Amino acid sequence: MHQPVLLREVIDALRVRRNGVYVDATIGRGGHSRALLEQLAVDGRLLLIDQDPEAVRWAFEQFGDDRRVDIEQGNFVRLSEYLQRRQLMGRVDGLLFDLGVSSPQLDRPERGFSFRKDAPLDMRMDPGSGYSAADWLAEATESQMAEVLRRFGEERFARRIARAICIAREHGKIERTGQLRDIVARAVPKWEKGKDPATRTFQAIRIHVNDELAALRQALPQAVSALSPGGRLVVISFHSLEDRIVKRFMRDAARGDAFPADVPIRSNALNPQLRIVGKAVRPSADEILDNPRARSAVMRVAERT
Secondary structure, three states: OOOOOOHHHHHHHHOOOOOOEEEEOOOOOOHHHHHHHHHOOOOOEEEEEEOOHHHHHHHHHHHOOOOOEEEEEOOHHHHHHHHHHOOOOOOEEEEEEEOOOOHHHHHOHHHOOOOOOOOEOOOOOOOOOOOOHHHHHHHOOHHHHHHHHHHHHOOOOHHHHHHHHHHHHOOOOOOEHHHHHHHHHHHOOOOOOOOOOOHHHHHHHHHHHHOHHHHHHHHHHHHHHHEEEEEEEEEEEOOHHHHHHHHHHHHHHHHOOOOOOOOOOOHHHOOOOEEEOOOOEOOOHHHHHHOHHHOOOEEEEEEEO
16 A cells, blocks of 8 residues: 655645645655645645656546646646646645655556566656666666666666676566566675665666656756745655755755855845755654655755745
């Protein structure tokens, strides 16, 4: 069963107004969305976005008859487009990004996100667009693979793994998650206790195939423009690369316009766009015990000035 991460903390951070306008930019299985709808009156509005067609189908089944709800299948990098179409830019009271791969995606072996069961090596958030992980591994050079593993997986043995993949594909295309996991396990001389040696490789390839970090960098400024004054931006990240992007973006937006250090200027003239709300929030020990997938979650909150 899917369990939304930091559910109470998200709802508290969004400070839901009964007649407000809200966006869940990553539906998943709608745990946060359902909780938001419980807070909204009949004149409230909720826009749900996800690029995964299965998540969108589920959302239509669950919320399609609710007049407060609009649903879009697509990447949140098109956030401004979806809001402008509804004349909601600058009117959003709260916006949530729950990043990374969802539990239903991990639990369906045929999606190719998990190495725990042998399945087709896909990893696309939207299986109907782009290229699969198997396609990329068939075409990428050794240096390209090593760079992706190093940059997006922070994999210390990136070169060894990339070389092993190149050798293995000489005997045929790598098309199964089990194949890739075995190649990585043989290539890595040692790994963290309790962590599968393929973890970082699968993470890196998934991020690359879906261009996740670039999409996040493009979506965050759109989110700020979407918010009304006092509106809240809430972002849940699940690894350091995402969280670093979010932390720096919020810090820079709260600092305001960049001026040389020797230019005298009042702080109120810097035009800050956000105010950071509190410190980073992490799941409690009880939540992690109940939902181990929550253990790496970090939530950051900022408010539109």
